[in-house]
Amino acid sequence: MTQAPRKIAFIGAGNMTQSIVGGMVSNGYPGHAIHVSNPSAAKLEQLQARWQVQTSHDNAEVANVAEVIVLAVKPQLMAEVCQDLQARVPHLQDKTIVTIAAGIRLEKYADYLGDSARVVRVMPNTPSLVGQGMSGLLANAHVSSADRDFITSIFQQVGDTMWLTDEDQLDIFTAIAGSGPAYFFEFMAGLQQAAVTLGFDAAEARRMVEQTALGAATMAIDSELELSELRQQVTSKGGSTAKAIEVYQQSQLEQISAEAVLAAVRRNQEMAKLF
Ligand SMILES: NC(=O)c1ccc[n+]([C@@H]2O[C@H](COP(=O)([O-])OP(=O)(O)OC[C@H]3O[C@@H](n4cnc5c(N)ncnc54)[C@H](OP(=O)(O)O)[C@@H]3O)[C@@H](O)[C@H]2O)c1
Secondary structure, eight states: OOOOOOOEEEEOOSHHHHHHHHHHHHTTOOGGGEEEEOSSSHHHHHHHHHHOOEEESOHHHHHHHOSEEEEOSOGGGHHHHHHHHHHHOTTGGGSEEEEOOTTOOHHHHHHHHOTTOEEEEEEOOGGGGGTOEEEEEEEOTTOOHHHHHHHHHHHGGGEEEEEOSSHHHHHHHIIIIITHHHHHHHHHHHHHHHHHHTTOOHHHHHHHHHHHHHHHHHHHHHOOSOHHHHHHHTOOTTSHHHHHHHHHHHTTHHHHHHHHHHHHHHHHHHHHTTO
16 A cells, blocks of 8 residues: 555645645655745745645644645744744644754754754755756754655755754755856856857847857766866867866866855854854
């Protein structure tokens, strides 16, 4: 006999919930096992119509029926949302809480939900919205390995997942994968501008850059070679690529990346103190 699907509740029906729920149902997870709550109606109606999920305006109602609760509200609302669940959901300690809010450390959820709460912190990034995310996951000591596997399977619906060992690692992960799309967009915009300066129109320049970025990322994913080796393979000695790489190296691109990531890590550490 096949096991019944685990009931999962999403608190907040914003962009991230829409992507994850869409990924889950389109990959076979039954909509009727997914419960979503949100204050306003339009997003719930859309989710209900598209994926046949169950919806409510009451967070406690959806949390009550679920074994796993995904908190997908803005960080500044998290304390209030958790305290309301803590007050109105019996047996909350027996449920697994997944939070995707940036900047709030696991220990804070012990304040919000009690010391024995089972909490997993997940840091998805924006490409999760198009199914190409990179999510970092961190669990507290109360989370079982079966729950870890289930939560991995949820976030695999919107990209790749990586389990981390502590908050320090999560701060670094956030500086690379969370902020990373912005670094790539910045670099891509620079290349687009260079092509425009040399006579291409903006749309043509963008197409060249986008497809080249996608191609390079796909080659990196498909290859066992180190990234530096892949770079060398497209850099013949004395050729034009070598000239461009020489300019990047003179400008110490690697050093600049190290400094940029460190600045983001420090900022993540500072922001964690705000909650
Ligand atoms: N988007 C990303 O790429 C990304 C990446 C990493 C982490 N995150 C984190 O993921 C969380 C959700 O992000 P998002 O992009 O999905 O945000 P979003 O689109 O703004 O969605 C937040 C949702 O929460 C709802 N909400 C507000 N108050 C609520 C309450 N008291 N109870 C239940 N729901 C409530 C809002 O409803 P109304 O619109 O009706 O007010 C809205 O639908 C945030 O903490 C964010 O930091 C997002």
